Amino acid sequence: MTDETTQPLIHFEGHRHLTTRLLLSTLTGRPIRISKIRSSSTNPGLTRYETNFIRLLDAVTNGAQIQFSMTGTTLVYRPGLITGSAEGLGAVGGVVRHEIPRECSRRGVSWWLVPLCLLAPFSKGNVNVVLHGEGCVTSSTPTGDVSVDTVRTAILPLYKNFGIDRNIELRVLKRSCCPAPGKGAGGEVQLVFGHQVRLPKTLHLLNPGRVKRIRGVAYAVGVSGSNNARMIETARGILNKFVPDTYIFSDVSPTPLIPSSSKSDPSGKSKGAVGFGLSLVAESSTNCLYSADVASPPQGGTTPEDAGKQCAYQLLEKISQGGCVEVTAVSTMLLLMAMGTEDVGRVVLGREVLGTEEAIQLGRDFKEFGFAGWGLRDKGEDAEGEVVVSVVGRGVGNVGRKVA
Amino acid sequence: MAPTLGKRKRITREELERPSRSPSPSSESQGSDGEDLQAIFRRAFEAKFKPLDIEPVNPKSEEEEVQEEEQEEQTDWSGISSEDEDQVEVFEYADTRHTGDRAPKAEMRAFMSSKPPSSSTSTASKPMPTATKEDDALEVSHLKNDAELQKLLRESTLLSTNTPTFSTRTGVSKGNARHKSTDLHLQALGAKTSIFKQKSMPMSHRKGIVAKARMREDKRRAEARENGIVLELEKKEKKVTGKRERGVGAPSVGRFKGGTLTLSRRDVASITSGGGRRGAKGKKGRR
Numbered sequence: 001m002t003d004e005t006t007q008p009l010i011h012f013e014g015h016r017h018l019t020t021r022l023l024l025s026t027l028t029g030r031p032i033r034i035s036k037i038r039s040s041s042t043n044p045g046l047t048r049y050e051t052n053f054i055r056l057l058d059a060v061t062n063g064a065q066i067q068f069s070m071t072g073t074t075l076v077y078r079p080g081l082i083t084g085s086a087e088g089l090g091a092v093g094g095v096v097r098h099e100i101p102r103e104c105s106r107r108g109v110s111w112w113l114v115p116l117c118l119l120a121p122f123s124k125g126n127v128n129v130v131l132h133g134e135g136c137v138t139s140s141t142p143t144g145d146v147s148v149d150t151v152r153t154a155i156l157p158l159y160k161n162f163g164i165d166r167n168i169e170l171r172v173l174k175r176s177c178c179p180a181p182g183k184g185a186g187g188e189v190q191l192v193f194g195h196q197v198r199l200p201k202t203l204h205l206l207n208p209g210r211v212k213r214i215r216g217v218a219y220a221v222g223v224s225g226s227n228n229a230r231m232i233e234t235a236r237g238i239l240n241k242f243v244p245d246t247y248i249f250s251d252v253s254p255t256p257l258i259p260s261s262s263k264s265d266p267s268g269k270s271k272g273a274v275g276f277g278l279s280l281v282a283e284s285s286t287n288c289l290y291s292a293d294v295a296s297p298p299q300g301g302t303t304p305e306d307a308g309k310q311c312a313y314q315l316l317e318k319i320s321q322g323g324c325v326e327v328t329a330v331s332t333m334l335l336l337m338a339m340g341t342e343d344v345g346r347v348v349l350g351r352e353v354l355g356t357e358e359a360i361q362l363g364r365d366f367k368e369f370g371f372a373g374w375g376l377r378d379k380g381e382d383a384e385g386e387v388v389v390s391v392v393g394r395g396v397g398n399v400g401r402k403v404a
Numbered sequence: 405m406a407p408t409l410g411k412r413k414r415i416t417r418e419e420l421e422r423p424s425r426s427p428s429p430s431s432e433s434q435g436s437d438g439e440d441l442q443a444i445f446r447r448a449f450e451a452k453f454k455p456l457d458i459e460p461v462n463p464k465s466e467e468e469e470v471q472e473e474e475q476e477e478q479t480d481w482s483g484i485s486s487e488d489e490d491q492v493e494v495f496e497y498a499d500t501r502h503t504g505d506r507a508p509k510a511e512m513r514a515f516m517s518s519k520p521p522s523s524s525t526s527t528a529s530k531p532m533p534t535a536t537k538e539d540d541a542l543e544v545s546h547l548k549n550d551a552e553l554q555k556l557l558r559e560s561t562l563l564s565t566n567t568p569t570f571s572t573r574t575g576v577s578k579g580n581a582r583h584k585s586t587d588l589h590l591q592a593l594g595a596k597t598s599i600f601k602q603k604s605m606p607m608s609h610r611k612g613i614v615a616k617a618r619m620r621e622d623k624r625r626a627e628a629r630e631n632g633i634v635l636e637l638e639k640k641e642k643k644v645t646g647k648r649e650r651g652v653g654a655p656s657v658g659r660f661k662g663g664t665l666t667l668s669r670r671d672v673a674s675i676t677s678g679g680g681r682r683g684a685k686g687k688k689g690r691r
Contacts, residue, residue, distance in 0.1 A: 152518070152520050153520065153521055156520035157520045157521065157522070159520075160520075165522075168519065168520060169519050170518055170520070171518040172518070215515055217516070247511070247512075249512055249515060249516050251516070
């Protein structure tokens, strides 16, 4: 796989879309070289959370080679085989425990989770990873990462469309909110992904349907549960007019305790960040999902009513964009389609969803990795602003499952 | 209405005859109040919609209307105030329904569990298909035939030896055959042993029977092995464990024979160390 004579390095530049590129490299088995990573910045090179993600990749694969340049602005990654949580390769008792240190608390844990979920179906064995540590933020963050609840209720159900639905769990062992700079979060999340496939099924999703129900999770960490009630009240006040089948569940949890690292008080514990947030998921009659996510900022100062209102409006906006897939899930969907059988899969996307930087860059990166290009056409006169995207699968799929 | 708080007074004939002194502000204007009211309503209406072209109404009917209105006002309607008419009334759509109600518990469990929620969970259960009458009758006959067929299959071994034809089976099968058939039926219903199994016999006979059965089984297995036939797995007979039943008043350890109590080494160990198997770590268990 890492034979350099047959596989030349694919070159990329810049720090953006790092996870997608590493993910594509691992899935296709092609080595990549990323240069000019924040080369003009005063703080050049990879950030802590990016190196931490590479560490996680290393933990779930076998035989990967990673080389950094001296300044950290260039990275060469030669992927290995995705082994999952195989015993003896970093896993203890079938579980990989991956620590996210305090410096990474800018990103939510979904930043690690979503790519990991994409790797998991193509793994050799089961994937069972616990993400923990001071930088593990389960809520949504101001940097745009969604909450764990949204990953579980809006992204993981999409795998069912590809015939991947058994033995998937995402347990939130400890909830945490986004901390102020220099503080710890202390969340803990376990991903169990026990359904590995040879090839995902071909997807044909052409009818967005109509929204039939809305569900949601309101979480309060270390603050009063009445915040949840207030968020739910406001959000339902807005959404009930449109969809009467709206239920939002409440989850109140205490602040996670973080063991202090100081030498003077080795057994001491400090409390993590507090806050509240809301995650909403709308489901259409054809099982398309739209999600919205709002959490209180680390500096505080917002009322739960504002959060609830903002989240409800965000959900309505996502629904108004149309299509079968919303922005946060579009890379997951397109990637799974591209990894599927050598057949044309089709999905309807909203024009605004397809026009996001993320989606377009994903298409370009696909091309770099040798995937077939996308076919785009307007859906028709009755569906304004919707585009049918045809994706040809690569037909390689899971290398670890080649021999059945 | 303001002055008449408490019990309502009876309206006398005289009061009815008087021109109304209704407290309603609409009729406070001194002029011809009926005309005025109409005009106000019309203006309000025309402000919203296109003006209607109404032909002048004949005074007779107008009077009647006024009468009716007076009646109504007299009874319990306090009227609308004319000041409010120009303002737009805003209704806040506040849902009263959603405040208290909660999702069903099952749904909450399904959604809040660690698994990704499946989209197929529906709260409403589907109605059961109702069977029609002729379907029922057909079903009953099918069931009956099924039972009959099962019985026939079960007793097919008896058929060949005892009653050579089917017709004789269902009728009065005689003696031994009947007993055998009953036995099979009982076993099908879950009887532990056959009724033909002999309960009491000399020990040597039983031993012989058991030995013979085992020998047959061994032979069968040996032949199968030689011929390369895979047979079912052999059932391992479990050794009877647990305490031996002892006589009333007899010593609870050892073997009492010929007036002497014989203790084996294990018995001694069990007495001295409080449970033989615990060995050196038996400190906790010692009483």
